[in-house]
Amino acid sequence: MNIQIVSKCWCCHESKHETMTHLFLATSIANRLWKHFATCAGINIEGMHLQQVITTWWTKNANIKLMAIQRVVPEMIMWALWKRRNTIKHGGKYSYNQTKENIRVQIHLLIKVKYPWIQKIPTEWKNIVKCLSEYKPKLHAMSIRWVPPLRNKVKVNMDGACRGNPGKSAYGFCIKDEFGNLIYHREKILV
Numbered sequence: 001m002n003i004q005i006v007s008k009c010w011c012c013h014e015s016k017h018e019t020m021t022h023l024f025l026a027t028s029i030a031n032r033l034w035k036h037f038a039t040c041a042g043i044n045i046e047g048m049h050l051q052q053v054i055t056t057w058w059t060k061n062a063n064i065k066l067m068a069i070q071r072v073v074p075e076m077i078m079w080a081l082w083k084r085r086n087t088i089k090h091g092g093k094y095s096y097n098q099t100k101e102n103i104r105v106q107i108h109l110l111i112k113v114k115y116p117w118i119q120k121i122p123t124e125w126k127n128i129v130k131c132l133s134e135y136k137p138k139l140h141a142m143s144i145r146w147v148p149p150l151r152n153k154v155k156v157n158m159d160g161a162c163r164g165n166p167g168k169s170a171y172g173f174c175i176k177d178e179f180g181n182l183i184y185h186r187e188k189i190l191v
């Protein structure tokens with residue numbers, strides 16, 4: 001009939017207009033979720049618009065590893081709320097705890113993929129924040145000694161590295177004789 005109206009929401013029993021703000025922030029389940037994740041990360045989102053909430057998450061200062069995760073949290077919360085809304089719309093049930101669990105698992109998986117070298121990543125968001133903000137890489141050191149080659153032989157030592165793939169890379173090698181004298185060397189940076 002060419003009359004544009006906002007649909008009734010599926011997220012709560014209040015049958016409010018389904019606006020972005022209602023679905024993703026104002027409804028009690030969304031509000032509880034935001035608060036749960038924000039409190040643990042030391043973020044106060046009281047009285048903010050949706051856009052301000054997202055920006056606050058984006059710019060919240062933290063350890064670089066935690067910041068990268070914090071920036072994704074708003075998307076994860078909203079994505080979970082959207083999935084919950086669709087499940088309910090199509091006749092299913094989706095509780096607060098399920099939604100929270102869904103987000104928690106997603107964050108945990110993301111950290112596993114992004115920081116595969118971190119062992120024993122906690123499962124709870126509160127502990128994830130603590131773990132990442134206190135994270136210090138473990139340095140392993142060992143001493144090595146250059147062993148000269150056999151008589152009338154030479155030894156080549158070489159290495160290379162790459163920043164990203166594809167990315168800026170470089171290699172170098174040197175050739176030494178049995179006395180450790182440098183016979184030849186070459187280094188190259190490939191952009």
Ligand SMILES: [Zn+2]
Binds near residue numbers: 012015016022
């Ligand atoms: Zn609602």
